[in-house]
Amino acid sequence: MTDFDVRPITEDERRSTFDLLRRALHSRRATDDLWARAGESWPAAHKFGAFDGGSPIGIVSAYDTEIAVPGGRTLPVAAVEGVGVRADRTRRGVLSAMMAVQLADFAARGLPLAVLHASEPTIYGRFGYGSAALGKTLRVSRPAARLHERVATGGDVRLLTPEEAVEEIPGLYRRIGLHRPGMIGRPARWWPISHDRHVGPDDGHLVAVHSGPDGDDGFVVYDTITRRSFDAPDHGAVLDVHDLHAAGPAARAALWRYLLSVDLVSEVHARHRPVDEPLALMLTDHRHAATASVEDDLWLRPVDVAAALAARTYRAAGPVVLAVTDRVLPANAGHYEVGPDGARRTDAAADLALDVDTLGMLYLGHWAATTLAEAGRIDVRDPVALARADELFTTTAAPWCGTHF
Known part of the structure; x- marks a missing residue:
C-alpha cells in the first residue's frame, strides 16, 4: 500500500504542479506575470501527478515531438521536460511510481522513444534511460x-x-x-x-x-x-x-x-x-x-525496442544478435538481430547481452559497443561480435540534441 495516488493532472492543477516542479528544482513559485507567459507551455496533457489527498507531491511531464535517428528518418518521441518530487516526500517510491505510469503511457500511445536532459545522472538509468549524446x-x-x-x-x-x-x-x-x-x-x-x-x-x-x-x-x-x-x-x-x-x-x-x-x-x-x-x-x-x-546531454530510452531498432540504419557489417532486458517494460525483453538490412526479433542465440538503458546509449551512435563492454555494461557472449557491433551502430556525425527542454 502507498499513501499516494498517481493519475493524470486536471486543467485546474496545472499551476500547482508547475509550482511544485519549480520548488523541487530550487526555484521560486511562479509569479502571476511568469505564469501568464509560461502557462500555455504547461498544458495538462501528458502530465501525471502523485497526490496525497488533493495535494500534489510529485509531477512528471512530457510532450510529443520528433527526433532524428541515424539514417535520416525522424521518429515520434516523448520529450520528458519536468520531473520533481516534493522535498518531504522523496525516497518513498513516489518517483518510481510516476515514472512507471509515464512509461506505460508512452508504450500505450505507440511512442518508440523517450528522451530527457538529466538533472542528476544517477536517477534515470534505473528507468531505462541511457546517456546517448554529449555536449x-x-x-x-x-x-x-x-x-x-x-x-x-x-x-x-x-x-x-x-x-x-x-x-x-x-x-x-x-x-x-x-x-x-x-x-x-x-x-x-x-x-x-x-x-x-x-x-x-x-x-x-x-x-x-x-x-x-x-x-x-x-x-x-x-x-x-x-x-x-x-x-x-x-x-x-x-x-x-x-x-x-x-x-x-x-x-x-x-x-x-x-x-x-x-x-x-x-x-x-x-x-x-x-x-x-x-x-x-x-x-x-x-x-x-x-x-x-x-x-x-541527451538521455534516450527505447520504449518500443523492436520499432526503434528497425527505424534507424546500420553500416555494412555482419549481423549481431542482442539480448535485451527491460525491468520496467518487460514486453521489450528478447533477442534482436541487427544488421545492414535492418533489425528484427529472433530466436537465435545472443552475441551480446545488455539492459535497455545501455541500448539507449548505443542507439544514436556515440558510444562504441566495445567501450560499453569494457565498462561492464555489455555482457559479451561472442567476443568477435563486438567489432561488428561497433561498425553497425557508428555514425559519421556525432549525435547532438541542441534543444533545451
Missing part, C-alpha cells in the same frame, strides 16, 4: 581568436529586433531541419518559455541571422555578461551563446565569424555544442578555443 562547452579567447583565411563564410549576417526574433526563428529552425541524430523538433508550446522570454525586450538576448544564396540558413541567440568591475574597468564582456543552428558549414562558420567580431568582448562562451564541432581547427591558432568540459 561540449567552448571558451574562446577574444580578441585573439580569428578564423583562418581558408574558412568559407559567404553571405550576410543581420541582427533582428525582439519582435522579428519571436516571429522568424521558429520557421527558420524548421527550415534548417533535424540534420543530426538526436536533434528534436520544437513544437509551438516550446517557444514561448524557452525562446520568446529570452529574446523579448525584458530579457534582452540578441539574435543574429545568416543569409546565404538560398535565403536565411542559420541563427544564433546570445547574451552579453559584463565583467567590468571597480578593479578592472576595461575588462571585456563575456558573449554567452544560448542557441546556434545552421544548415551547413558555411553558415555556421559565418555565424562564428560574426560572434568573434563583436567589439569589447574578452571571451565567447558556448555550452552544449556538438562534440565534433571543429571550431578550434577553424582558427588561426587552435589554442584560443578551449574545450572547458564535455558533459552528458
